Amino acid sequence: METIDVAVLGATGTVGQKFITLLEGHPYFRVRELVASDQSAGKPYAEACKWKQDRPIPESVATTIVKSTQEPLESLLLFSGLDSSVAGEAETAYAEQGHLVVSNSKNHRMDPTVPLVVPEINASHLALIEQQPFEGAIVTNPNCSTIFLVMALAPLHRAFGLDAVQVTTMQAISGAGYPGVSGMDIMGNVIPYISGEEEKVEEESLKILGDLDGSMVRHAELGVSATCTRVPVLDGHTETVSFKLSSPAGIDDVRAALDDFRGPPQHRGLPSAPERPILMLDAPDRPQPARDIWLEDGMATMVGRLRECPVLDYRMVVLGHNTVRGAAGASILNAETLVSEGYLANGRLHRGGRAAQHEEPVSSCCS
């Protein structure tokens, strides 16, 4: 398979840096262009960026000259970690120019024609992009708290149906970017509020668990109640979850549904796919963010403490790596899925997926 050149939008930010780190040595994708704000544009990346990752800046990227969002891009595939203050308009503009924007930003997630995808769950929603009024397309992944919740709910929703879900999140500070949360606010403290977060968890979950019905997604119908808090943890979102099933199921069946869950990324062996999307941990005091987030290279969702709930049916504790599977890694797995489904082949975007590869007119972009 030919290597696909990609651009990273918002390359100097926290998510952008994670894209660059995770894409180093990627078997499909090669980072060729970097886009950031005007004040970074024109500088070599290593100079423009306040690098905050554990590993040093990849050499191939360190000297790349950063482009502004006004400059045309050669790469067909763009990974977007743009700040939400600019992502809305910028991503639309790129899609209009023919690019395939695979975005971690929140702006377009709830647009009716934009797929909000967790490929283990709803890869079929990618077909929505045929409805988009662009030469190119926009594909999104959910918020970093939504993804672990919905991953743990999807097998239950599929097997038994779901009536109601209660979740309390205890979110890591890396989810707020850099500089993000002040040390004065978070050291030895819990902040029981994250602006806009609860709405995202409650709304995005319903779209992801929804059914593709022709040209639209019919959102799932269940009550989701989220309380989102920030705790003094560097990486890893922990979530306590209670849920009510639509049809009765024993705890062993619930456990088996979670344990056996696999999706297209696993079936196709995509490079960033965790071998098992959900890891059940047996120890009574797990999962823990400081100990378990790097299982499956940060791409798995860990579930522990599955037990009966005196109010709903069952409850459990869910954990995931918020900046890997919860952000950049989610976008990368989405892009791998797009490739595996034929949306991206031979240097072109095929808006109808594999089936459409021979029928579609050639995209005029990026020439």
Add this chain to the structure above:
Amino acid sequence: METIDVAVLGATGTVGQKFITLLEGHPYFRVRELVASDQSAGKPYAEACKWKQDRPIPESVATTIVKSTQEPLESLLLFSGLDSSVAGEAETAYAEQGHLVVSNSKNHRMDPTVPLVVPEINASHLALIEQQPFEGAIVTNPNCSTIFLVMALAPLHRAFGLDAVQVTTMQAISGAGYPGVSGMDIMGNVIPYISGEEEKVEEESLKILGDLDGSMVRHAELGVSATCTRVPVLDGHTETVSFKLSSPAGIDDVRAALDDFRGPPQHRGLPSAPERPILMLDAPDRPQPARDIWLEDGMATMVGRLRECPVLDYRMVVLGHNTVRGAAGASILNAETLVSEGYLANGRLHRGGRAAQHEEPVSSCCS
């Protein structure tokens, strides 16, 4: 009013130290005897104890010789912060000897004849002690997570009835005593399990909200589901709570019920009583343990983020100081209530309260 001499049981432990700190300069009680394990017995308190409080050891206590649990005590009133491994038998023995044991330990809380009291809520349960087969008596207060939950629920239970409650706690490490939680386990981490804690929250709440029916407490009937976690916070338990009312109520009525809640400690102006047992905080990101636990000298329950819940009826965030109102302070307020209700007067225990003062035979204890 005459000063009442008291003993502190488990005086060298975390709760014992808090008893001593909070009782310094108390208008009713004077710490006269200290009881600890055999290895501490016979030593001056300052030498036996690894003091961990902010303020220095009160001078009057520093030189007191620690007694063992085998030695007879002169004080009628005993505050117990005994470790649960010994509290069960020891407290029973003291009660048999005629002492009034006001205990923070878990061992006797669920005994049918032992009052489990939060005096704003169920001071009437103190009458249970008449059922106890002792010369003396045992009175308990709830677990440090239970008390803030039940304080925030009691006014709602009273006004509207309660069908179901979901709570996730984020508990401070001081709740585990000293040395308690290893720094290796908790720094930058969340531990989603505390042994035995969820059972306590779920069971104790029903007893406290229950009705005294003749010689027994009929436990409240509602579903309580608790998930208890430990977070890197020094003092202050934060709880996210969702609840379903038995009869419909608007959010303003719910808020008013919480805001207006007062109980006997407030009506009688007891020395340790918070002026308002529940403080409603309006800022969207409060209450926070690092900022709000010392309101009302650590004796209040803070409630914030009251809003509708998509699954149950409403949800809120609850906070309290776990080693003050959640432990030693709770016992002290119970003892003040006992005094104010006439259970303790003229150096004697009146097991029927004020009404019984003139009818009861004189207790033979402590002579």
Add this chain to the structure above:
Amino acid sequence: METIDVAVLGATGTVGQKFITLLEGHPYFRVRELVASDQSAGKPYAEACKWKQDRPIPESVATTIVKSTQEPLESLLLFSGLDSSVAGEAETAYAEQGHLVVSNSKNHRMDPTVPLVVPEINASHLALIEQQPFEGAIVTNPNCSTIFLVMALAPLHRAFGLDAVQVTTMQAISGAGYPGVSGMDIMGNVIPYISGEEEKVEEESLKILGDLDGSMVRHAELGVSATCTRVPVLDGHTETVSFKLSSPAGIDDVRAALDDFRGPPQHRGLPSAPERPILMLDAPDRPQPARDIWLEDGMATMVGRLRECPVLDYRMVVLGHNTVRGAAGASILNAETLVSEGYLANGRLHRGGRAAQHEEPVSSCCS
């Protein structure tokens, strides 16, 4: 004594908030005016300010309308917590208008005619203000790391002379203001560098320990080497210090010099003066920021672990509360000293102190 109205400059900042907190109920001073940036000006203080103190905003101050630095002030005495980006020009302008500016900002500390004062050590330097070319005057206190170092050194310098000092600071994050240090940078980390801090410690110490020689301060001559680091501590700067004396002294004499140290604030019983400016702690593992900073209401310097040094003569560990004695509290004690020395009397500034009260022409300012 008549209450003196004062203004707080930079009132919405971290130091400004501390001024307001510490001045509440002050026996000399009453906060009457508040000055902040143009975007805060015109608003009630409670609205303009993101209040971060433990205690709520004093009621008397909450509704005060914030003034801009361009507006004239009625108060003669101004406490300055202005950001260093504006303090230089603004403080000069206020002094030219006849105000007495008692400042915690760094800008004027090293000006030859500006006293840099720790009143236990060099209250005599206040006489420098006669050299200032203003109607009013500027008086400063040192950096938050300098003050604890120099407090522990002053008695040794006086008794034995000092040749050399090595200090490593471990500074709390509150020293960087709000939002200050990112949680992403400091959680579980040490940052071994604070911009400009080492120079301040090295230079300011020499001025404070210097001698007033007529119209100037002759700086002390000793080598001071400082390495300044930031650690995950909320409040309290810890410093490890080694020093070489000019004339030999036994460890008991060194200890006695520290223990016996008193200065004018103690002799005059000034309201904010610690009873003992230096507290020697005997436990081998003290002082500790989480346990000891509130001794003497945050105004003392704690010294522990005094012992011989294999390289210089002795070494010790020094601690103090960086936002109390290290900032706002230092300025307030300076102001109290100014009052006690007659620089401020009968609503006027007497630039020559008490001796000059009857000779000086009346200041024309603030009429």
Add this chain to the structure above:
Amino acid sequence: METIDVAVLGATGTVGQKFITLLEGHPYFRVRELVASDQSAGKPYAEACKWKQDRPIPESVATTIVKSTQEPLESLLLFSGLDSSVAGEAETAYAEQGHLVVSNSKNHRMDPTVPLVVPEINASHLALIEQQPFEGAIVTNPNCSTIFLVMALAPLHRAFGLDAVQVTTMQAISGAGYPGVSGMDIMGNVIPYISGEEEKVEEESLKILGDLDGSMVRHAELGVSATCTRVPVLDGHTETVSFKLSSPAGIDDVRAALDDFRGPPQHRGLPSAPERPILMLDAPDRPQPARDIWLEDGMATMVGRLRECPVLDYRMVVLGHNTVRGAAGASILNAETLVSEGYLANGRLHRGGRAAQHEEPVSSCCS
């Protein structure tokens, strides 16, 4: 090269676990025997051990039955992470039985015939084992704070001579083992004392920098002053260091000496050797424990902020991974050095190294 079977002593402790983790897949050594306290003996390792490492227990080790210190061992080479309360006698007994004990424990470090080795610096000291009165031998590595200090000093000592060194350490909590430091003591705090630590740093450094003179080590003569503190960091010891050279040198020469430093492990390409033992970091605010300890797989010593010192000649900040290069990794590199120097060959210990392989009588042990 043949794989060498080894035993890990103190296998269930913090250092023992690190040995097992670092030895997984090692090209020379294979963990075959595990020794722990009597209460662990007889159990499979996975059951006896409270595993605290990031990675799961290696499968090959999980089912190994733990032996007690009384049972004879088959492995010639023993890695010791024994607790210092038992290491002294146990290690001597193993050496008497003919084993080569490569130990991280402190007990024998300062014995005149026991090499205290950092192989980049003083591999020649291994010859000391010929002086030991055992069939076998004991080889030790220094304390976790000593090793990074002495690594940064050795090139300077060699090139310019050293007269004096001042160091303040800020040590991670993992250095205290598990459970080790209570969360109640260290969260948001600095503990300015670690029992016995300063003596170790001051004494061990002189032995390591000393010269082998016939059958003994002549300790280096320079003043070393250490102040050791504990900070809320999980892994990584940071040290601020000032030093005085014996002969003058410019800062560029000092930097070059550090940067160019290499030793036998580098020349021989030993498996655990860092490519460069000292990494100079240029950023003004580095090295930082949360960011830099994993450079060179945790085996390097990071140096930053090299600059002149107003009291001694120069100062710098030094950092290293305390449980890797500071403990188990140090022992493993010592063992690799022993192999590379011929002390261990063909299943036998050659107490005179390579030169002696053909002359020595065959050791009777372990046959």
